[in-house]
Amino acid sequence: MKVAFITGVTGQDGAYLSEFLLKKGYKVHGMKRRSSLFNTDRIDHLYQDPHVDNRNFFLHYGDMTDSTNITRLIKEIQPDEIYNLAAMSHVAVSFETPEYTGNADGLGTLRILDAVRLLGLEKKTRIYQASTSELYGKVQEVPQTETTPFYPRSPYAVAKMYAYWITVNYREAYGMFSCNGILFNHESPLRGETFVTRKITRAVSRIALGLQDKLYLGNLDAKRDWGHAKDYVRMMWLILQAKEPEDWVIATGKTTTVRDFVRMSFDEVGIKLEFKGEGVEEKGYIKSCNNKKYQLEEGKQILAIDPKYFRPTEVELLIGDATKAKNKLGWECKYNLQDLVKDMMQGDLSLMEKEQYLKDGGYVTLNYFE
Ligand code: NDP
Numbered sequence: 302m303k304v305a306f307i308t309g310v311t312g313q314d315g316a317y318l319s320e321f322l323l324k325k326g327y328k329v330h331g332m333k334r335r336s337s338l339f340n341t342d343r344i345d346h347l348y349q350d351p352h353v354d355n356r357n358f359f360l361h362y363g364d365m366t367d368s369t370n371i372t373r374l375i376k377e378i379q380p381d382e383i384y385n386l387a388a389m390s391h392v393a394v395s396f397e398t399p400e401y402t403g404n405a406d407g408l409g410t411l412r413i414l415d416a417v418r419l420l421g422l423e424k425k426t427r428i429y430q431a432s433t434s435e436l437y438g439k440v441q442e443v444p445q446t447e448t449t450p451f452y453p454r455s456p457y458a459v460a461k462m463y464a465y466w467i468t469v470n471y472r473e474a475y476g477m478f479s480c481n482g483i484l485f486n487h488e489s490p491l492r493g494e495t496f497v498t499r500k501i502t503r504a505v506s507r508i509a510l511g512l513q514d515k516l517y518l519g520n521l522d523a524k525r526d527w528g529h530a531k532d533y534v535r536m537m538w539l540i541l542q543a544k545e546p547e548d549w550v551i552a553t554g555k556t557t558t559v560r561d562f563v564r565m566s567f568d569e570v571g572i573k574l575e576f577k578g579e580g581v582e583e584k585g586y587i588k589s590c591n592n593k594k595y596q597l598e599e600g601k602q603i604l605a606i607d608p609k610y611f612r613p614t615e616v617e618l619l620i621g622d623a624t625k626a627k628n629k630l631g632w633e634c635k636y637n638l639q640d641l642v643k644d645m646m647q648g649d650l651s652l653m654e655k656e657q658y659l660k661d662g663g664y665v666t667l668n669y670f671e
């Protein structure tokens with residue numbers, strides 16, 4: 302039975318990867334942070350009572366900024382594979398917490414690699430590093446491949462750049478099986494609520510159900526190569542099963558503007574949008590609403606720009622070329638963008654229907670959106 306250790310197990314990818322590895326028969330150990338409230342929503346369905354025998358899913362407290370903790374966990378777990386997914390992963394927030402982001406996302410990766418080396422596990426433990434298309438930043442080449450030069454545009458991307466190169470360096474210096482997956486944006490119904498796709502699908506569901514009036518966004522012109530997280534965690538595993546340790550781009554090869562993602566999401570509830578104006582003046586109105594379930598008046602403004610969501614430096618265009626992964630590892634996407642939007646909208650509509658039910662029953666409902 303193989304043993305995996307996942308940092309960031311409570312996040313979007315950690316949840317899907319845990320499920321994937323458990324189905325493959327792995328023993329899975331995950332690192333979670335202590336928080337004042339339960340923070341295991343995404344993995345609660347995998348939870349096993351610690352008092353029963355034959356468990357194969359274990360959670361440990363830890364933090365990427367604490368090397369003693371990381372070293373002790375790796376010593377106890379003796380993993381065959383480590384998936385380093387933990388990170389302060391929000392690009393906009395990294396401008397507000399640059400030092401912490403560098404510590405957790407950059408040095409955190411070093412702490413994992415060095416623990417493996419110090420414990421003499423270089424030949425046993427394979428390491429996956431969650432690298433990112435944000436490394437490409439300012440456009441140097443389109444589409445982006447494993448050889449495209451990096452030009453990071455945020456404290457997050459700069460921290461991830463350190464993590465990328467220290468992963469390469471430990472591979473070359475100490476012969477470790479440490480690899481980067483350069484993953485382009487991937488989303489799902491489990492996506493954090495403040496990333497743009499989830500913010501949109503939640504807001505569209507709330508607007509359709511009359512729980513929210515307007516959606517406020519930042520740069521609608523940004524283009525992203527969006528895939529489904531389920532397809533991408535399969536690739537993380539494939540990367541560690543490869544013959545040689547290498548770095549890999551994972552992407553769909555298609556790019557879409559934030560504006561079009563908004564359009565596609567409203568389409569799912571039968572609402573056609575019309576955009577008028579430019580820049581901060583841009584607004585979105587209901588052109589038509591042909592779903593009887595949602596009583597929304599035509600001409601109503603439901604989208605506006607709030608400049609607070611603009612970033613000091615923006616990544617305008619991402620589009621990846623995953624030819625190497627397709628040819629050498631046989632990877633391909635099962636979901637296209639339309640499937641992804643549908644999946645996310647279904648998830649959020651059913652969540653928001655519960656909200657509506659609570660509201661109608663006179664209970665206080667969640668009203669926080671960022
Ligand atoms: P999430 O933000 O959903 O999850 C991040 C995870 O890291 C959470 O479990 C979080 O814990 C944990 N974490 C954050 N800081 C620390 C810390 N200091 N110590 C321990 N754990 C910590 O991210 P995703 O699942 O979307 O992404 C997984 C990884 O892949 C991240 O490294 C991200 O940067 C990278 N990535 C993501 C892409 C995407 O499109 N999703 C694309 C490319 C790379 P908690 O739940 O307590 O907050």
Ligand code: GDR
Binds near residue numbers: 486
């Ligand atoms: P990104 O994801 O920065 O690509 O990083 P995010 O969804 O936050 O932004 C995508 C694009 O949408 C624009 N945008 C907005 N973004 C947010 N969050 N909120 C808004 O209101 C809004 N309006 C417009 C952004 O400016 C941006 O251009 C994600 C993270 O998962 C990283 O961890 C990962 O490394 C990269 O994807 C690949």
